[in-house]
Structures are given as structure tokens and as C-alpha cells.
Amino acid sequence: MIRRMKKQREERNPIKVRTKPVPIKSLVIISIHILILIFTFLIDDLDYRAKVSLFAFLSAMTLWITTKIPAGFVAIALIAFIVSMNAGEPELLYQSLSEEVVWLMIGSFIIGEAVKRSGLAERLTNSILSQSNKKGNLLLGLSSVLFASVFFIPSTSGRAALSMPIMNQLSQKFSTKEQSVLAILAPVIILMSTSATLIGAGSHLIGIGLLESTVNQSISYMQWLIWGVPFALMVTFLSLFVIRWMLWPRDGAKKIENVKNEEKIMCKKQMNREEKKTLLLMLFLIAGWVTESIHGYDIAFITMVGAILFMMPHYGIISWKQGMNAVSWNLIVFVAAATALGKVLVDTGIVKWIEKEMLDVLHLFIGAPDWLIVLIILLVTVTSHLYITSHTTRAIVFIPGLLLFSETIGVNPSTVVFLSLIGMNYCVTVPVSSKALLFFYEEGEVSYDASSLLKVSAILMPLYILVMMLFYFSYWQWTGMHL
Numbered sequence: 001m002i003r004r005m006k007k008q009r010e011e012r013n014p015i016k017v018r019t020k021p022v023p024i025k026s027l028v029i030i031s032i033h034i035l036i037l038i039f040t041f042l043i044d045d046l047d048y049r050a051k052v053s054l055f056a057f058l059s060a061m062t063l064w065i066t067t068k069i070p071a072g073f074v075a076i077a078l079i080a081f082i083v084s085m086n087a088g089e090p091e092l093l094y095q096s097l098s099e100e101v102v103w104l105m106i107g108s109f110i111i112g113e114a115v116k117r118s119g120l121a122e123r124l125t126n127s128i129l130s131q132s133n134k135k136g137n138l139l140l141g142l143s144s145v146l147f148a149s150v151f152f153i154p155s156t157s158g159r160a161a162l163s164m165p166i167m168n169q170l171s172q173k174f175s176t177k178e179q180s181v182l183a184i185l186a187p188v189i190i191l192m193s194t195s196a197t198l199i200g201a202g203s204h205l206i207g208i209g210l211l212e213s214t215v216n217q218s219i220s221y222m223q224w225l226i227w228g229v230p231f232a233l234m235v236t237f238l239s240l241f242v243i244r245w246m247l248w249p250r251d252g253a254k255k256i257e258n259v260k261n262e263e264k265i266m267c268k269k270q271m272n273r274e275e276k277k278t279l280l281l282m283l284f285l286i287a288g289w290v291t292e293s294i295h296g297y298d299i300a301f302i303t304m305v306g307a308i309l310f311m312m313p314h315y316g317i318i319s320w321k322q323g324m325n326a327v328s329w330n331l332i333v334f335v336a337a338a339t340a341l342g343k344v345l346v347d348t349g350i351v352k353w354i355e356k357e358m359l360d361v362l363h364l365f366i367g368a369p370d371w372l373i374v375l376i377i378l379l380v381t382v383t384s385h386l387y388i389t390s391h392t393t394r395a396i397v398f399i400p401g402l403l404l405f406s407e408t409i410g411v412n413p414s415t416v417v418f419l420s421l422i423g424m425n426y427c428v429t430v431p432v433s434s435k436a437l438l439f440f441y442e443e444g445e446v447s448y449d450a451s452s453l454l455k456v457s458a459i460l461m462p463l464y465i466l467v468m469m470l471f472y473f474s475y476w477q478w479t480g481m482h483l
Contacts, residue, residue, distance in 0.1 A: 025066070032062050043353075050348040052087035057341050057350075057387075061430060064450045071431070071441070071450070072330055075337030088344060096340035100300040101157070101435055105335055106327055107303035108161030108439065111285070113326030114310040114317040115165040118278040123271070139185065142170070143240050146186060147193040147232070150200050156391075157299065159190045160436040162282075167440075181247045183448040184456060185240065187428075187436040192239045194425045196232035198224040203395035207421045210399045215413045226479055227418065231471050235464060242459050247452060278317055281309055331441065338432040342389030346397075351388055355401055370483050373409070374472055377402065377416060378465045381423030385433040394424045411483040418481070419468070426464050429457040 040046070040055045056078040063074045079096070082088040096102075145166075149159045163186050174182060194200040198208070198221050212218050271279070288295070288302035297305075310316050311323045318326075345351050361376075368376075381398065388394045399417060406416040427433040431441040431450055440447060472481065 029062065029066055032066075033059060036062070045353055046350065047348075049087040050350050050353070052085045053082055053344045053348045054350050056082050057345060060338070060341055061386075064430065064432075065454050066451070070330070070334075072334035072337060075334055075341060079337055079340055082344065087348075092340055092344060093337070096336040099336060099339045099343075100298060101339055101438075102332060102336045104157050104161075104300035104303050104435065105332060105439065107300070107307040108157070108164065109327040110307035110318075110323040111161060111282075111303065111310055112164040112168075113323060115162075115278055115282070116168060117322070118274040118317050119272065120165075120275045120278045120282075123275065138170075138173075139240065139244065142166075143185070143189045143236065146189045147196070147236055149190075150193040150196050150232075156190055156194060156201060157435040157439075160187055160439040161303070163190065164439060175249065177249045180448045180452065181243060181249075183440040184247065184453055185243050187434065187440050188239050188243065188456070188460075189236055190436045191425065191428055191434055192236045193232050195228045195235070195422050196225070197221075197228060200228075201391060201421075201425065203391050203424060204421055206395045207399045207417050210395075210403065211413060211417045214400070214403050215407070217414045219414055219418060224418075227476055227481065228422070230475060231422070231467070234471075235467055238463055238467065239460060242463070243456055246456060246459065274317060278310075281306060281317075284309075331438070334441075335438050338438075339389070342432065345387065345389075346393060351393075351397055354387060355397055368409075371469070371473070373411065373483060374419065374469060375465075377419050378423050378468055381420045382426045382461060382465055384424055385427035386429060389432050391424065391427065391434065395421065398424070415481050415483050419472070422468065426461065428460060429454060 036055055036058045040051045040058070043051065043054075046054065060074055060078050063069055064071050067074075076093070079088075079093050083090050083092060146159065146163060149162065167182060167186050170182070198204050198219070204224075208219055285302065285306040288297070288305070289299055307323065311318055311320050313319075381394075381402075384394050384398060385391075388397060399420060402416050402420050403413055406413045428437065431437045431453065437453070441450070
């Protein structure tokens with residue numbers, strides 16, 4: 001009775017307003033944005049457009065990692081913010097859908113669906129499952145397959161696209177928590193194995209091309225294999241160990257349930273017509289990717305041609321409707337907007353400013369000991385993915401400056417370029433830093449969240465630098481590398 005009377009008095013009192021306390025997390029995020037705002041507008045060397053763009057990019061990174069707001073919404077909202085603040089033209093948003101990565105991912109989703117519906121993904125999954133019914137051994141087997149793919153498919157995007165249907169098929173044997181770990185494991189293994197071969201990433205070829213044209217030196221395919229394969233094996237194994245140790249559920253079952261004898265022998269059955277057709281088209285795609293330098297068509301275009309062939313009426317594997325339904329359009333919009341946010345850093349001169357500031361610092365190390373020079377090169381290149389989201393752009397921006405740095409302080413340009421390219425291969429802190437990570441981010445049957453990736457990177461990044469330091473002063477020097 002007393003409580004009811006008190007409630008009635010409160011309702012009659014219009015002055016008293018009930019307020020909820022602002023959550024601590026929200027206060028922290030607001031505080032971070034205020035600090036970012038102060039930081040960006042205190043930089044004298046950047047103009048108004050660059051400052052607004054830098055604030056928007058840092059804001060996006062913060063919101064992707066710390067909140068559950070849809071990543072695509074954050075990216076589009078901040079592009080709209082840049083345009084509304086007169087720091088960019090509306091075309092920034094419109095042209096984002098014309099980016100190469102957007103069409104690459106659309107084609108990859110369609111191809112992945114075709115591989116799945118044809119039964120080829122199930123056959124490959126059963127082949128992996130037939131080797132072991134323990135989850136730990138299965139993860140090792142999956143990692144081995146993904147590592148081996150670097151020698152045949154010269155694109156992290158291509159390797160991610162091929163792994164998607166296999167991952168979706170394998171995920172049925174794992175719990176929801178374990179699936180999120182798989183979604184991080186696959187792209188990280190793909191990225192860590194990139195250093196194994198010269199064709200593992202386009203940035204390698206760009207870096208070697210700049211080395212040849214600038215100082216008339218080069219690194220041969222075989223020499224790269226000798227230096228790259230042991231290192232790639234080491235960091236791949238470490239990545240597998242760290243991800244399992246940090247993220248794998250402790251209370252999960254260790255054995256895979258329902259692995260029947262029928263499933264184990266399915267991979268030995270003869271391929272049906274759809275599987276053979278799919279395999280032939282996949283071989284055509286791989287041939288197209290490998291021979292990009294010969295025919296001149298980029299990987300995204302070849303992928304879309306493959307997607308068209310897979311959806312051909314009467315002759316394809318899937319229908320147009322099935323192909324369109326397979327595309328994660330939420331993710332596509334996010335990728336387009338996020339890529340535009342990264343591109344605006346280059347267009348407004350922010351990347352040039354960062355490069356200049358870093359090179360000014362590097363020139364202070366003339367006459368420094370080898371260990372300090374190597375460490376500085378690694379700190380610059382390994383962290384470069386945080387502000388230059390494109391792997392190729394990182395090579396184009398940094399390699400000329402680092403070659404100039406090597407000549408200024410009198411060290412071997414080939415060694416500097418190799419260390420720099422291997423350092424730039426690390427890009428597993430935020431999803432937008434790699435196309436391979438984007439394939440498994442937030443959407444689809446197997447996905448992960450950005451905060452988990454950040455936790456893994458907090459351990460992997462210093463480990464990556466440490467392993468590179470150890471390799472330089474041991475195996476790489478024994479095999480002829482020197483500053």
C-alpha cells in the first residue's frame with residue numbers, strides 16, 4: 001500500500017526525472033573519441049580534409065573493436081560524416097562499390113556456394129576427417145592444407161575463397177564457440193604462410209621489382225624459398241598454438257562426434273558429373289590466377305568470370321538466384337565502405353605524412369648496431385597494417401623510402417626489402433587489414449568478432465617480431481643474408 005502511494009506521488013510529480021547511469025564502457029568510448037579529436041586537430045602538417053578523415057578512420061577502428069554496432073553501419077556512417085563535413089565528395093561513397101576487393105568477394109561467395117552444392121567441399125572435408133576423428137589433429141590437418149595452398153595459389157584472397165566452402169562444411173562438426181575460433185584460424189594461417197614463397201603475395205613482386213629498378217639487385221624464387229619456408233612454418237605453427245591456447249573452449253569435446261565409417265570412405269568414391277565439372281572450373285580459375293602477369297587480367301576479374309561460368313544456365317553448377325543468395329551483401333557493403341575509409345588516408349596525404357615522420361626518425365640510426373636497425377625496420381613494417389589497410393599499398397608506399405634509408409646508412413638493400421616485405425605480411429590485428437580476414441568476418445556460417453582477433457594479435461605481433469629477429473641472427477645469416 002505504502003509502495004503504491006509512493007509510486008502515485010512520483011507519477012504526479014512532473015519535475016522529477018528518472019535517469020539511468022551512463023555505462024562505463026560508453027564513457028570510455030566517448031573519452032577515446034575526445035582524445036582522438038584532440039590528437040588529430042593538433043597535427044599541424046595535415047590540412048582540414050586529412051584531419052577529418054584521420055578522425056573518422058580512428059573512430060571506425062575504435063567502434064569495430066569495442067562495440068557490437070554492425071561494422072557496415074559504422075563504415076558507411078563515417079563515410080557520410082566525412083562527406084557531410086566537406087572533407088570529401090559524395091563519390092567517395094558511390095565509388096567504393098567499384099573497388100576490386102568488392103567484386104573479388106562477390107565472385108568468391110558465388111564460387112564457394114557452387115563448390116559446396118556440387119559435393120566437392122564435402123568430399124574434401126571427408127578427406128580431412130578420414131585422417132583423424134580428434135579435433136586437435138583435425139586443426140593441424142586443416143592448417144597443413146591451408147599452408148600448402150600458398151605454393152599453388154598466388155593470392156591470399158584466392159586461398160581464402162577456396163577455404164570457405166571447406167570451412168563451412170567442417171564447421172558442422174564443431175560447436176558455435178569452436179566455429180568462431182575456426183573463423184580466425186583459417187585466415188591467420190593463410191596470412192602467416194604468405195611468406196613461404198615469392199608468389200605468396202603481390203606485394204612481394206612489387207617489392208622485388210622496386211629493388212631491381214632502384215639498385216639493380218634481386219632475390220630469386222629459390223632464394224626466397226630457402227629464407228621464407230622455414231620462417232613461414234615456424235610462425236604458422238606458433239599461430240596455431242596461440243589461437244588454440246587463447247580461444248579454444250576448454251570444456252569442449254576433444255573427439256568429433258558422428259564420424260561414421262560411411263563418411264570415412266566417401267572420399268574414395270568416384271566423382272560425379274557435378275564434382276568433375278566443378279574441379280575443372282576450379283583448375284581453370286587457379287590457372288587464371290597464376291598466369292595473371294601473362295594475360296593481364298587481375299584476380300578479381302578472373303574470379304568474376306569463374307562465378308559467371310558457375311552460374312551459366314543449363315551448363316553451370318548453380319542458378320543465378322542461388323549465386324546471388326550466397327553473397328553476404330552485409331559484408332560486401334562493409335568491405336566497400338571500409339576500403340573507402342582506407343583509401344581516403346592515401347588520397348588526403350595522411351599516409352605520406354606518416355611515412356615522412358617515420359623516415360625522419362629512421363635517419364637518426366645511421367651507425368647503429370645491426371640488432372637496432374633490424375628492430376626498427378620490423379617495428380615500422382609490422383605495424384604498418386594498422387594505418388594502411390591494403391597490402392599492396394604498403395609495399396608501394398614504404399619500399400622506396402626504405403631503399404633510400406638502406407642507401408643512406410650503408411646497409412644491404414636486398415636484406416632491407418626482404419625483411420620489410422616479411423614484416424608487412426603481418427596484418428592480423430583488425431579485419432579490414434586483410435581480404436582473407438574479411439572473408440570470415442561477422443557474416444556467414446563461420447564468423448568471428450573483432451575483439452577476439454585483437455586479443456590474438458596482442459600476443460602474435462610481438463612473437464612475430466621476436467621470431468624474425470631470431471631468424472635474422474641465426475638461420476638467415478647462416479644462409480647468406482646480411483645488412
